[in-house]
Amino acid sequence: MSEAPTQAARHLAVVGGGWAGLAAAMAAHDRGWAVHLFEAAPQLGGRARTLPGPAALAGLDNGQHILIGAYAQSLRLMRQVGVDPEQALLRLPLTLRFPDGGGLQLPRWPAPFDAAAGILGARGWSWRDRFSLLAATLRWQIAGFRCAPDASVLALCQGIRPRVMAELIEPLCVSALNTPVDQSSGEVFLRVLRDSLAGGPGASHLLLPRTDLRALWPEPAAQYLRRQGHSVQTGQRVHGLRRDTKGRWQLEFVTELEAPTAFDQVILACPPGEAARLLTQASGLAGDEPARLAAWATQAQALRFEAITTVYAQADAKAGAVPDPLRLPHPLLTLRCGPEAPAQFVFDRGQLGGPAGLLAFVLSASPDLSREALTQQVLAQGRQALAPLGLSALHPLGTVIEKRATFACTPGLQRPAQRLIPGLWACGDYVEGPYPATLEGAVLSAQAVVAALG
Template sequence: MPKRSVIVVGGGWAGLAAAVQCCELGLAVTLLETAPQLGGRARSLADGGLDNGQHILIGAYQETLRLMQRVGVSEAQAFLRQPLVLHYSDGPRLQLPAGWSPSLALLAGLLWAQHWPWRTRISLLRTALSWRLRGFQCPSDWTVQQLCQGMDSLAWSEFVAPLCVAALNTPADRASAQVFLRVLRDALLTVRGGSDLLLPKVSLADLLPNPATRWLQVQGAQLHTRTRVLALSRHAADKAWVAETSQGPFEADGLILACSSSEAAALLHTLCPQWGEECAALSFEPIVTVYLERPGAQLPAPMLALHEGPDAPAQFLFDLGQIGHKPGLFSAVVSGASGWMEDGLNHCAQAVVLQLHRQLGWPLDVRVVQSICEKRATFACTPQLQRPSGQPGPKGLAVAGDYIQGPYPATLEGAVRSGLSAARHLHAELST
């Protein structure tokens, strides 16, 4: 019997995860990607050797780490792994010991957080205990700000608020408390090393797209870049899927849409109109990354937390020289950046330079190497958000992406999990 065949539309991390899983399940894979390179939003730029924004992983992202290992990526060579440290310019606020059980590590980290007064540490301990006693559940319509009412102000401003916007890319006054609690549960209290920070020592391309490409080619998968899918249809007789593309038609027994939500909705507007309406209801938040060069400079830690405010857009600054990249190269990250983009990317970058001058004493003439805005970086992770299903309806069709229903916000882990799930669902359907 010939192999059942699958078309994967989209070569981002969800599409790559789906393609790898389909190959492992014995399906013949054809992957179609509009862009000239794979990787989606988490990709390396073609010029300058920079990435399309600063990305990090945490130890709780186990499906992503397993996928990387499957395609030949060594974690030790690809990442600098360190225990969670919230380090500000005047010292660490929270530092979890390595190798401890999750609960004990969090308890010890809070008790040893000497830069915080006892009232702050006790407030965080009391809050964390109350969340655990409630099973990390809360009313579905709560924001993170509502969840933390009454919390000590330092605990809020130097722990909860920066972690929330980093994890959900949504400001805490609008972010879903339930999703935030799920991330905290998995990262801080479920998996040993789940809160560890994994800082990439290699480019985004070498984290997954390039190794996955080589692995897929060895498995016989057909990979087509610069190939835009224009329309989808099904043969009435054999119910095979046909993707009409800029390079001609492709046909397969099954189809996985792993493109953006807007592209997926447009391709399925006739077949699945209600599903498309759910996609259209999603709103998105940008992320800005400002790459800066200051030869000879070095931060007290590879990742430094910054104080965000009305004139201070960035939440974190990364010393890329400390994690295997060019010495003197830094990246400042502005999550939930919609307000800052109203006056343009250059205005945001200059505000970052001024912020570093005020908070770190950097010169105002520090060189901005490049500023990057991913306008639709993530969906806005708001309370009671109805995210589209990964199974829109027609047999032989699945959808993957970080916006699909799932426990996590729009993260690489969410994208990978959805890709794996879509492949398994499709394999099960094609096997019946």
């Protein structure tokens, strides 16, 4: 374990307390930096957080996040701060079952035999369906899970039959890249498949949080950092950046707070819009640095974002005089979606440590409709899809719309660079890297930046 920072240690400012910011702070601790993390919101976690306040949704999450067994660094960081992934996460083989029992479920076998067995045993698929997917999978493996940078997932999947596209490829793509198949990067999709379905033992397993997102890692990470002598402050928005005559960075805050007067390095782990604001207003620059920062900000602001909507509802099952909570056959079910049935997944929170009968319907790449319209469409979809499982009533509890949940992972997308100018860096799931907007992508981005600090 690294020692607590000394007075002679170099000082690093991390702006943002999501998974990227906290991962950067952890990596910097391991390398002997004195870390000072500032988060503008009252809680940590960024776009993977627990909702605060006394409202009906308090204690629930802003969305449903799935980790997979291939997220090696995220799992390592959990263990480092004292979180046992085997207790905090429910581990399941990759399962994309529908309420009617159709779909895919991989056995607990070593790769690639688990994928082959899952495909051959998929319920409701014809042999032509199965062989079309096996042929495509073999083609991707022969190509080393590589394709042209401008290829979409739809182009990549030519020859795969419509049922397989609807019941496997589209749900996988929208859950991993949060972008429709005709607009998603085939290159990134293949990278995800390579590291999961073709990864090591358990790489393709789904890891579903059994606790709220705050307790899963952000709060334990903050507590760990504070115990090691670092500073983690919430409710502190950085108002501006200024480089002094000695080349060190000074942060300006809306309110006075106790912090070093200058920092050797600054990592912007905040959303791209906030990073762009800070860069375009930075002072103390020289030469072509203002133009370089302006170009980075323009590139970051040009990213297109997709929304994720989560509709929470209480489900009752058909019973006697008093309704019983509904229990789904799996903690996660895939839903058949369409123009007026927008949810792709439903989570049974009662099987994940929550109240019995609490369901969370998830709309990746959510349509641009009002909260009320989305809620009504999802409730109607849920009542129809879950009726064969014994659903008698579905009561809405609340709807959370994360409007800028992920960037659109499109073919050939040029993402902003990690290195900005000397002493100034950016990290996050949207920064250059091989992965889509995932928790592991954010963690890997942060670790790469800290490794480059020197």
